[in-house]
Amino acid sequence: MNKNNQEIISRKLQFINESGTLAMAKKTQELIKQGHEIISLTLGETVLYTPDNVKKAGIKAIEQNFTYYTNSGGTDELKQVIAQKFYRKNNLKYNIDQIIVSNGAKQVLFNLFFASLDVGDEVIIPTPYWVSYPEIVKLASGKPVFLDCSAQDGFQINAQKLESFISDKTKWLLLNSPNNPTGCIYTKENLEAIAQVLRKHKHVHIVSDDIYESLTFDDQLVCNMAMIAPDLQDRVFVVNGASKSYSMTGWRIGYGAGNKELIKAMSIIQTQTTSSPSSISQKAAVEAIANGDHFIEINRADLRLKRSIMMSCLQPPLSYVRPQGAFYLFLNYQEALSDDIKNTYQLHTSYDVSQFLLEKHHVATVAGACFGLDGYLRLSYSGDGDKIRQGCEKIAMALRQ
Ligand SMILES: Cc1ncc(COP(=O)(O)O)c(C=O)c1O
Structure with a gap:
């Protein structure tokens, strides 16, 4: 940023960081534009559609001029x-x-x-x-x-x-x-x-x-x-x-x-x-x-299944505390990261590891450091089940190769 641009930004923004999750999504989009197929384990939302009765209520509001x-x-x-x-x-x-x-x-x-x-x-x-x-x-x-x-x-x-x-x-x-x-x-x-x-x-x-x-x-x-x-x-x-x-x-x-x-x-x-x-x-x-209670049950059943897919693909020395809710698993990769990979690619922080997985193995994750704890990656299991399996297998392989 040049000096003039810097001056226009208020001092209170000096200490504010861009959301780490959004920054990673941006990087992923760049790679996709370049033609790479990326497996994303970064999603912060479920992939089911908004239920029909809810969509209809929105449409009705428009038709009745509740606008x-x-x-x-x-x-x-x-x-x-x-x-x-x-x-x-x-x-x-x-x-x-x-x-x-x-x-x-x-x-x-x-x-x-x-x-x-x-x-x-x-x-x-x-x-x-x-x-x-x-x-x-x-x-x-x-x-x-x-x-x-x-x-x-x-x-x-x-x-x-x-x-x-x-x-x-x-x-x-x-x-x-x-x-x-x-x-x-x-x-x-x-x-x-x-x-x-x-x-x-x-x-x-x-x-x-x-x-x-x-x-x-x-x-x-x-x-x-x-x-x-x-x-x-x-x-x-x-x-x-x-x-x-x-x-x-x-x-x-x-x-x-x-x-x-x-x-x-x-x-x-x-x-x-x-x-x-x-x-x-x-x-x-x-x-x-x-x-919406019926939909919640569908949402839960879908996520429960995907959680089990993710957990079954992440074996020791990868470790995690069993996630019981939301749709994230917080993966401790420290024991699984081989010295060879660490030294060859200079992987010192979770940002480095997350970047390495994205650029070399085309799997998008979010660095634990974004959430205040290094040595971890946040993996979201709200996406497609097959992709979750492939993504987790790639992570396990990439860290020990
Ligand atoms: C813990 C937590 N609180 C709040 C929010 C914000 O949700 P909303 O979409 O309602 O703004 C999120 C979104 O990711 C979240 O993870």
Whole structure:
């Protein structure tokens, strides 16, 4: 970038990184344009189509001219359906003034941190984390504080360790279960242990990003902090959305539920940024959330099968913590990478390994370092089953060759 261009960019963007997952997708597209066939294990969405009843609801909204701005924080109709979903699935009661609808869960998180963080306020982010959390916190003038979680602990927070990360500046603890990138689900026992710590620190609020809530594959129950600790419900802000459960990433509907005053502040931000979520998408989301359970079962069965294909192709010395939800597997390649390959291709970081797999073996993955943990790759199993098999076999071979 030349100096003039640099000067036009604000200082606050100096510390903001482009999403690592999107950067890799761009590189993959370049290679495809050059005529290479790339196996992509980077997808952040399911490959099933948006269900027909949901598409029809969107079409009907257009035909009936439901094509104008809505209430900034979402229509009452959609908020009612969301409140019913919370009661039906999570046993949580919310009034509609405790709910906001935004353009994706990402905008909910953006509004939330914008509305609540002052300069220097801290947000504890367990590592590995979804790529956008630290960047959104920084954009909102906050300070991400990284709390590393080990594979031995199933990539879950150790409650005792958490306590030593809480300061008088801590505003939020961010929990994401099922987790992107590990697929891990917080156990009820661990959430209870974390709740015990939080009861002692009343100034700390909890964001629960439940976007992958319905995509689970074993018998493990998915709970969030508000469900486990009703006495903390007023301090918990739940984030969810239509993107992953109903294959609706492009419709851009996310929602949040929590403290009424916070919701009001977030809605004000939304009035001054995107005005409202799309009216058409909101009608489609009403149909998805009210009548989409059958589709969720289809989505889960499809992903469960693909998860088993992926796991069967990844044998020791490759290793991973069994993913129980979402559609990602977080692969530890360190033992499997031969010294020969490492030295020949100078593979020092997970970025190097991911780049090597893409350029030399035409398999696209995402470097663990994008999620705050080197030595790993995130593999998505939401794509085609045969491609998943071929991609994983190529990875295993490429690292030991
Ligand atoms: C953990 C997590 N939270 C939130 C989001 C954002 O989802 P949305 O499409 O609703 O903005 C994603 C998307 O990949 C995610 O992985």
